[in-house]
Amino acid sequence: MFRTVDDFENIWKTESENMLNILKSLTPESLSQSVADDHRNIGRIAWHNVLTIPEMMSLTGLEFSGISDNDPVPDSLEKMIEAYKNVSSELLNQVKSKWDDAALLVEDDMYGMKWKKGYTLYILVVHQAHHRGQLTVLMRQAGLRVPGVCGPSKEEWSAYGSQPPET
Numbered sequence: 001m002f003r004t005v006d007d008f009e010n011i012w013k014t015e016s017e018n019m020l021n022i023l024k025s026l027t028p029e030s031l032s033q034s035v036a037d038d039h040r041n042i043g044r045i046a047w048h049n050v051l052t053i054p055e056m057m058s059l060t061g062l063e064f065s066g067i068s069d070n071d072p073v074p075d076s077l078e079k080m081i082e083a084y085k086n087v088s089s090e091l092l093n094q095v096k097s098k099w100d101d102a103a104l105l106v107e108d109d110m111y112g113m114k115w116k117k118g119y120t121l122y123i124l125v126v127h128q129a130h131h132r133g134q135l136t137v138l139m140r141q142a143g144l145r146v147p148g149v150c151g152p153s154k155e156e157w158s159a160y161g162s163q164p165p166e167t
Helices: 005-025 028-032 042-058 077-098 101-105 117-141 154-160
Strands: 107-110 113-116
Touching: 005 042, 005 077, 005 101, 005 117, 028 042, 042 077, 042 117, 101 117, 107 117, 113 117
Parallel strands: none
Antiparallel strands: 107 113
16 A cells, blocks of 8 residues: 555556556557457557556546546557556646645545555556556567566566576
8 A cells, every 4th residue: 555645656657667668569460469269358458457547546536538447449559558648647647736645545435345545556556567467478479579577578688698587
């Protein structure tokens, strides 16, 4: 749970940049890659990460313009990336301008439970990380280069003068 707005800001800047790096590594052709026919594909998982921000955070009283939680997957990767940039930036701006540290302790009705705003921000971060992990697996299946997130990816080890860990 986040207890200070500053702590959330520091984490969100890193986490949203990590998500943008993943989105920018996708290709239009890769968006249809899925693990199986009855599972979400890269495009839907990526778009879910975009829509979750206004969907979840609107339950805390924040309002987002230009996007709603039932918007369809955009027809271009560029639109998806731009939407993520906008909504992630809008989230940070609203948290910084509308909430203080005490507000993070205020409870909201969230999916049939009571969550403190600081906990909701934490869930948003780990939810995004969860789906980012799914995306990296699907990216490998699609033959894409996976960017490092919390350390170098297999392809990036040589830039550090090392061999990737043994498989």
